Amino acid sequence: MSDFLIPRTPSAYDYQLLIKNLLFCPAVDNPDQEIVYRDQYRGSYRQLRERVRRLARLLTDLGVKPGQTVAVMDWDSHRYLELFFAVPMIGAVLHTINVRLSPEQILFTIDHAEDDVLLVNSEFLPILDQIRGRIDTVRTYILISDEETGAKSSMVPFVGEYEELLAQAAPEFEFADFDENTRATTFYTTGTTGLPKGVYFSHRQLVLHTFGVLSMLSTVSDHGSFRRDDVYMPITPMFHVHAWGMPYVATMLGVKQVYPGRYLPEVLLELKEKEGVTFSHCVPTILHMMLKHPHAERIDLKGWKLIIGGAAMSRNLCVDALKRGIDVFTGYGMSETCPILTFSQLTPEMLELPPEEQAAIRCKTGLAIPLVDLRVVDADLKEVPRDGVTTGEVVARAPWLTQGYLKDHKTSERLWEGGFLHTGDVAVRDERGYLRITDRSKDVIKVAGEWVSSLELEDLIAHHPAVAEVAVIGQPDEKWGERPLALVVLKPAAVGKSSEKEISHYIRETADRGTISKQVVLAKVKLVQAIDKTSVGKINKVALREKYL
Missing domain, CATH: 3.30.300.30 (ANL, C-terminal domain)
Incomplete structure (x- = not known):
């Protein structure tokens, strides 16, 4: 088919789908909009762009080159957002370390990803001190600290503290173009057996995932929508599948962003009230903790749009949330899928149903978002009937699915057997296309x-x-x-x-x-x-x- 490719003028600009364009060519350019980190930082998008440039200059001055890996151990913060952009924008790979893994697992992921630079929050220095002598690849350490005395008790040879180094870095940096298929991020599935598995995503995949999610969330009238007047706060760790990719969506929309640090129910609820948060996402356990916390009794939760994922939401929990005025609905995906594949948004007619009947729909896995070819298949990869009864495995194709596991060809081939990514989830699909996960194939x-x-x-x-x-x-x-x-x-x-x-x-x-x-x-x-x-x-x-x- 190469004979039918469009002719290209030699001087025409070859526009690549790069993460930098989510920041510098957003859907909404809102330079004075706020970006907040707990009660410790209040900045703007204008400052975000400058700080991203300073961070890029800092990293390149430290010798970071395209293709090298920069790792981070931090709670959700404005700094993490800056790393989401600056690291891949210089052609390097961002490794978001799961700080909840054991020290031995963290050591494995650092060495397996071949991290060159490690930024670490002072809270995690005890973990780093346990494994420091056995880390083979890291040559540069940068301290992240909310306290001025964060590194005094550590033997790690830091080159400096994040904010101090950033202030010293030049505020100018030109981000070069490169191939959109360049790897941008790596992180490791937590897994429940064996060693963590590395998944990775390119600039192109992250940009397309951003557009796919945005198109699904911005085309509805109100329920389950994410728009320029929303206030966003993640309650899913930024180390886990880019906080479901939502910080990229929020930045492209130019909305106010609120980062809560460590997830404490009272802090989350206080930030929701103080900063006017209207859009978040979390696992069912966190929602349960927030609803049962004493602070929830005095805070108005009405109008809070909340995506629930990572595990099945019970109808009981859903009804409890609806009674508090929370617009709660399911999002589905997995680490290997970047992650979002579906949302369980309701039609206007469904929104007229009583809470108990709505809950049955909101707890479903939902409808595939644009560009996702989602199927429920039998052992021969043939689609099963859409009758809401016949079960099969969920398989998928989409432009943002991981192309394999890092340095693991055998498991990668099993993941992509037959040309579809195998989720391992068992589901049924009804005549309207709504998916409902009935179990993991290994858990039935x-x-x-x-x-x-x-x-x-x-x-x-x-x-x-x-x-x-x-x-x-x-x-x-x-x-x-x-x-x-x-x-x-x-x-x-x-x-x-x-x-x-x-x-x-x-x-x-x-x-x-x-x-x-x-x-x-x-x-x-x-x-x-x-x-x-x-x-x-x-x-x-x-x-x-x-x-x-």
């Missing part, structure tokens, strides 16, 4: 030859008024093959009053009404103090199996 439970969805059983048990949190895993059984084991954390007020027998009776009553598979009556209920989570707040079912089986 086979009881007497019948498949039981652990997610559906979790959602059922979460509706019990005494239940604060629940996780369901499969338990080997000689008679039935497997049977569900429901691990339940009670609400504080229910401790000592509700029992395993009471919740088992509740499951049996629901099954008798025919709203869920009869096989769930075989579920065993166990009351526990807490449920293990991964570093990004997801229920860690591998750890739960090891602990309780």
Whole structure:
């Protein structure tokens, strides 16, 4: 087909899809709009652009060259936003280190990514001191500190502190053009088995993901929208899939941005009230913590648009949020997909339904966003019927999916078997195109030859008024093959009053009404103090199996 390519005038500008154009050619140019970090920094987009230039000058003066890797260990802050732009804009790779991993896992990711420069918040110096002598690649360390005395107790040879170095750097920098397929970011999936796996994304992929998400969120009238008059605050770590890519979307829209640092419910709620936050995203656990915090009782949460992802949102939690006036809806994706593939936005007719009926839709996985070819397929990669009943694996194609795992050809081929990215999620799709994840392929439970969805059983048990949190895993059984084991954390007020027998009776009553598979009556209920989570707040079912089986 090369004979049919458009002719190109030699002097025509070859416009590449580079991250710098999200900053310098935004949808809304709003130089005086605010960018806030807790109560410690209040700047503007004009300052953001200058600080990005200074940071680029600082890094290049320190010897960072295109293709080298700059890593960061920090909480969500204005500094992290500056790194989101400056590092890839000089042709280097930004490695966002998951600070919730163990020291040994962090050491693995630093060496595996071949980090050249490491910026580290003073809070994480104890971790760095544990592994410093075994880091093979890093040659330059920069301290990030909210306190003037942050580095006194460390033996790390820092070249200086971030703000001081930035102030000394020249405010001019010309960002060169280069191929849009240049790698921009690397981070590591937290995983629940084995070593973390590195995923990576190019400038082109991040730009297209930004446009895909923006087009889905900005075309609706109000519900689930993200527009220039919104105030944005991430409640998903910036080290995790670029905070779902939303800081790039927010910057392109020129909206006020609020960065909360470490996620403490009282701080998040106070910032929401003080700064007028209207748009955020988080995992269900964080939403639950915020709604149950005493501060939530005195704060008006009405009109807060909140994407929930990372784990299934229960209908009970959704209804609680809706009753507080929160416009909550599901977003779906995974580390390998940059991450967003779908949103569960409602039509105007659906918004007229009662909260309980809306919740059933808002908790679905939703509709694919533009440019996403999303399919539910059988073992032969043939699409299953869109009948809301027939299950299959979710596979995808989109211009922003990771092209593989870093230095792991074998696992990369399995990820992309048959030319589709395999999510490992089991789902059904209805006639309107709405996707509903029923389970992870590795988490479905086979009881007497019948498949039981652990997610559906979790959602059922979460509706019990005494239940604060629940996780369901499969338990080997000689008679039935497997049977569900429901691990339940009670609400504080229910401790000592509700029992395993009471919740088992509740499951049996629901099954008798025919709203869920009869096989769930075989579920065993166990009351526990807490449920293990991964570093990004997801229920860690591998750890739960090891602990309780």
